[in-house]
Amino acid sequence: MTRTQYWLTNIRRWFDSSAGSDHIDATSRSFNVIRVIPFLALHLACLLALFTGVSAFAVGFAIAFFLIRMFAITGFYHRYFAHKTFKTSRAAQLVFAIMGASAAQRGPLWWAAHHRHHHQYSDKEEDLHSPHQGGFWWAHAGWFTCDAGFSMDERRVRDWLKFPELTFVNRFDSLIPAAAAGLIYGFGEALAAWAPGLGTDGFQLLIWGFFISTVALFHATVSINSLSHVWGKRRFDTGDDSRNNFWLALLTLGEGWHNNHHRWPQSVRQGFRWYEIDVTWYGLWLMSKLGIIWDLNPIPRHIQEETRTLDAQRRNPS
Numbered sequence: 001m002t003r004t005q006y007w008l009t010n011i012r013r014w015f016d017s018s019a020g021s022d023h024i025d026a027t028s029r030s031f032n033v034i035r036v037i038p039f040l041a042l043h044l045a046c047l048l049a050l051f052t053g054v055s056a057f058a059v060g061f062a063i064a065f066f067l068i069r070m071f072a073i074t075g076f077y078h079r080y081f082a083h084k085t086f087k088t089s090r091a092a093q094l095v096f097a098i099m100g101a102s103a104a105q106r107g108p109l110w111w112a113a114h115h116r117h118h119h120q121y122s123d124k125e126e127d128l129h130s131p132h133q134g135g136f137w138w139a140h141a142g143w144f145t146c147d148a149g150f151s152m153d154e155r156r157v158r159d160w161l162k163f164p165e166l167t168f169v170n171r172f173d174s175l176i177p178a179a180a181a182g183l184i185y186g187f188g189e190a191l192a193a194w195a196p197g198l199g200t201d202g203f204q205l206l207i208w209g210f211f212i213s214t215v216a217l218f219h220a221t222v223s224i225n226s227l228s229h230v231w232g233k234r235r236f237d238t239g240d241d242s243r244n245n246f247w248l249a250l251l252t253l254g255e256g257w258h259n260n261h262h263r264w265p266q267s268v269r270q271g272f273r274w275y276e277i278d279v280t281w282y283g284l285w286l287m288s289k290l291g292i293i294w295d296l297n298p299i300p301r302h303i304q305e306e307t308r309t310l311d312a313q314r315r316n317p318s
Contacts, residue, residue, distance in 0.1 A: 015172065021151070025147055085266060103214060109170040114149075131227075132230075136230075223248055224255050246277075260276070267300075
């Protein structure tokens with residue numbers, strides 16, 4: 001492949017993640033500047049807030065959109081697509097796949113494939129986003145900038161490939177955040193015309209409600225890669241360096257109970273004790289009561305007993 005063909009192929013992959021898959025080295029950990037341009041542009045766009053100003057409505061919208069999409073990532077991208085900790089309808093899985101894709105964190109199958117790989121090789125040399133292999137910045141965002149990070153091993157998500165709607169969302173994942181950005185801009189313009197007292201418009205709501213919210217969501221999500229394997233407490237000896245962190249659990253709606261999760265990934269609940277706040281679990285529990293999801297995998301009795309025993313030993317080491 002010539003240099004020009006390589007550039008053009010990577011530009012095509014901005015819109016079609018499967019473009020040129022046969023000509024990309026899926027093992028390369030070298031920085032791919034062309035493929036990363038949209039990711040960099042997403043961050044640079046946040047600086048436009050200096051020109052749009054700010055309003056209480058725009059900030060509130062940004063926070064709400066952050067939380068909605070964080071739940072889609074934690075509850076569905078992670079606990080459903082990656083670990084299948086509950087069941088739901090085909091329609092619901094598509095809705096939440098689209099909601100998750102609006103976070104600009106790639107498609108649900110790509111996300112699940114990489115996460116399943118992480119659990120198999122957690123903190124080992126093969127783990128693409130371990131801080132113990134590449135350092136903090138590599139684990140936080142560097143792994144995302146190379147072809148090994150962009151590629152997807154379809155063998156890890158064969159269970160999902162039978163759904164053509166999911167493979168479409170996964171392949172053309174960039175269409176969804178682009179559509180979300182357009183809708184937010186239109187909503188802001190409508191508010192400027194119909195509710196000027198809110199002090200917002202299309203441009204301001206786009207920057208705060210989409211760009212700033214999306215960038216904050218990305219860094220909150222990947223903090224589990226970069227921080228939850230170095231900062232926090234270890235209840236279980238899991239064979240890696242996963243840790244529980246209260247503050248990260250608050251930020252990510254429960255994902256910060258990472259050592260718990262690595263001890264028993266099959267559980268829909270990651271806060272193993274009543275005081276371990278797991279907002280994603282609360283939301284999924286409510287959805288189960290509404291009949292939207294069902295067959296939630298509980299924390300097994302032997303894991304509950306192990307948790308209590310280890311906590312008791314920690315309180316009374318003698």
